[in-house]
Amino acid sequence: MSKIPVIEIFGPTIQGEGMVIGRKTMFVRTAGCDYRCAWCDSAFTWDGSEKDNIRLLTPSEVFQELKLLGSHNFNHVTISGGNPALIGKPMMELIKIFHEHDIRVGLETQGSRWQEWFTLVDDLTISPKPPSSGMKTDFDVLDRIIENLDENRMSLKVVVFNDEDFDYSRMVHKRYPSIDFYVSVGNKDPYETGDISSRLLNSLDWLWSKVIEDPEMNNVRALPQLHALVWANKRGV
Amino acid sequence: MSKIPVIEIFGPTIQGEGMVIGRKTMFVRTAGCDYRCAWCDSAFTWDGSEKDNIRLLTPSEVFQELKLLGSHNFNHVTISGGNPALIGKPMMELIKIFHEHDIRVGLETQGSRWQEWFTLVDDLTISPKPPSSGMKTDFDVLDRIIENLDENRMSLKVVVFNDEDFDYSRMVHKRYPSIDFYVSVGNKDPYETGDISSRLLNSLDWLWSKVIEDPEMNNVRALPQLHALVWANKRGV
Numbered sequence: 001m002s003k004i005p006v007i008e009i010f011g012p013t014i015q016g017e018g019m020v021i022g023r024k025t026m027f028v029r030t031a032g033c034d035y036r037c038a039w040c041d042s043a044f045t046w047d048g049s050e051k052d053n054i055r056l057l058t059p060s061e062v063f064q065e066l067k068l069l070g071s072h073n074f075n076h077v078t079i080s081g082g083n084p085a086l087i088g089k090p091m092m093e094l095i096k097i098f099h100e101h102d103i104r105v106g107l108e109t110q111g112s113r114w115q116e117w118f119t120l121v122d123d124l125t126i127s128p129k130p131p132s133s134g135m136k137t138d139f140d141v142l143d144r145i146i147e148n149l150d151e152n153r154m155s156l157k158v159v160v161f162n163d164e165d166f167d168y169s170r171m172v173h174k175r176y177p178s179i180d181f182y183v184s185v186g187n188k189d190p191y192e193t194g195d196i197s198s199r200l201l202n203s204l205d206w207l208w209s210k211v212i213e214d215p216e217m218n219n220v221r222a223l224p225q226l227h228a229l230v231w232a233n234k235r236g237v
Numbered sequence: 238m239s240k241i242p243v244i245e246i247f248g249p250t251i252q253g254e255g256m257v258i259g260r261k262t263m264f265v266r267t268a269g270c271d272y273r274c275a276w277c278d279s280a281f282t283w284d285g286s287e288k289d290n291i292r293l294l295t296p297s298e299v300f301q302e303l304k305l306l307g308s309h310n311f312n313h314v315t316i317s318g319g320n321p322a323l324i325g326k327p328m329m330e331l332i333k334i335f336h337e338h339d340i341r342v343g344l345e346t347q348g349s350r351w352q353e354w355f356t357l358v359d360d361l362t363i364s365p366k367p368p369s370s371g372m373k374t375d376f377d378v379l380d381r382i383i384e385n386l387d388e389n390r391m392s393l394k395v396v397v398f399n400d401e402d403f404d405y406s407r408m409v410h411k412r413y414p415s416i417d418f419y420v421s422v423g424n425k426d427p428y429e430t431g432d433i434s435s436r437l438l439n440s441l442d443w444l445w446s447k448v449i450e451d452p453e454m455n456n457v458r459a460l461p462q463l464h465a466l467v468w469a470n471k472r473g474v
């Protein structure tokens with residue numbers, strides 16, 4: 001297949017979490033996921049509820065749509081999902097188009113699949129899923145993915161909802177001690193309407209306390225999802 | 238003088254802003270400043286209101302106090318003020334002690350003075366002050382400071398309160414385009430008690446809109462002061 005199943009293209013907006021937190025970026029969200037996380041905040045990418053919005057686009061169509069939306073007002077694109085790692089060759093072409101136009105590329109994927117084009121990504125975030133997701137990490141796969149990547153252009157990020165998740169994040173950090181490591185507070189209810197900032201800030205306060213008192217977490221970065229703080233659960237921003 | 242005028246030592250806590258946002262750190266806050274910013278959130282370091290808390294400590298006394306407070310529970314110390322760049326040789330000694338103990342060092346200074354020991358700092362933030370501060374940047378001094386530093390271990394950060402400040406931040410970013418650049422929302426009232434998070438999140442929303450619509454700000458990182466979001470204006474956290 002030489003096309004990419006795209007469910008959303010939007011921006012310019014601000015990256016709210018992880019290694020490029022606070023940076024202006026465009027988003028390309030692909031359809032489909034090999035996981036079914038209990039608290040998935042992007043379930044519409046795989047649960048069929050928005051299957052009429054999925055479009056099969058060539059890499060150059062994706063690029064044209066981004067330029068139409070963002071004009072000269074961006075130089076970074078984040079590829080997110082679903083799991084973009086389900087897609088092969090056309091993603092490689094897309095990233096090459098971006099680089100030809102001096103656009104940097106970020107990727108978010110859970111680390112369940114390897115793709116050759118990962119090596120081209122400038123800011124690669126692998127986010128293995130903690131126990132509360134209901135998913136199980138295949139560490140043999142994850143080991144091989146991380147071995148093949150450039151440590152300076154990647155990070156690990158674990159979303160944490162509870163103590164068990166925190167222990168999981170500590171274990172992952174210990175397994176890959178030289179990789180930049182982010183813990184992020186989970187959004188317990190991605191469909192709640194209205195202002196959710198005090199709930200999220202309380203969770204961050206809790207996560208910070210856990211990190212502060214744990215000498216094995218001296219190096220990690222503990223961050224919120226800023227976009228959820230500022231824009232609550234709005235879509236397409 | 239072989240001692241450091243210290244007004245506060247605290248931690249472990251989380252760095253709430255700038256290039257190491259979200260990272261566990263200890264704080265050493267020095268007394269004295271050559272500026273008088275209108276909205277200074279650390280005026281107690283220079284306005285005489287807490288002069289009885291200023292202690293002259295040797296570098297090794299500072300280190301011992303940090304170990305007493307933080308034990309093995311940290312590997313990063315942030316030196317802040319006031320303006321720590323008013324202090325010379327004992328700061329060099331202090332940083333050497335930190336490095337001998339595998340502790341990384343961050344520094345925050347406004348860029349009005351150069352010190353030899355800047356070159357030893359691992360995460361150096363220069364934060365020139367915008368028009369709303371009432372201060373004037375000496376760009377000859379700033380040019381010379383930045384020329385002498387390693388770009389990979391430093392960043393620029395400008396606190397923004399209004400449109401004029403934003404224009405100033407854009408001008409600074411343009412002058413030093415290769416330096417990592419952060420804009421941060423100002424806290425209009427550092428003495429307000431109670432929950433200030435919605436005020437700060439509204440300011441961040443405003444700053445993000447400014448950045449999003451400005452093609453000259455494609456590369457910057459626009460961030461809040463997370464500690465103020467989580468802990469409001471509390472001191473010593």
Ligand code: SF4
Nearest residue numbers: 033035036037040082
């Ligand atoms: S991996 Fe991501 S997109 Fe897939 S189910 Fe989990 S949270 Fe949702």
Ligand code: SF4
Nearest residue numbers: 270272273274277319
């Ligand atoms: S430079 Fe910093 S410490 Fe000095 S007056 Fe300005 S805000 Fe306060």
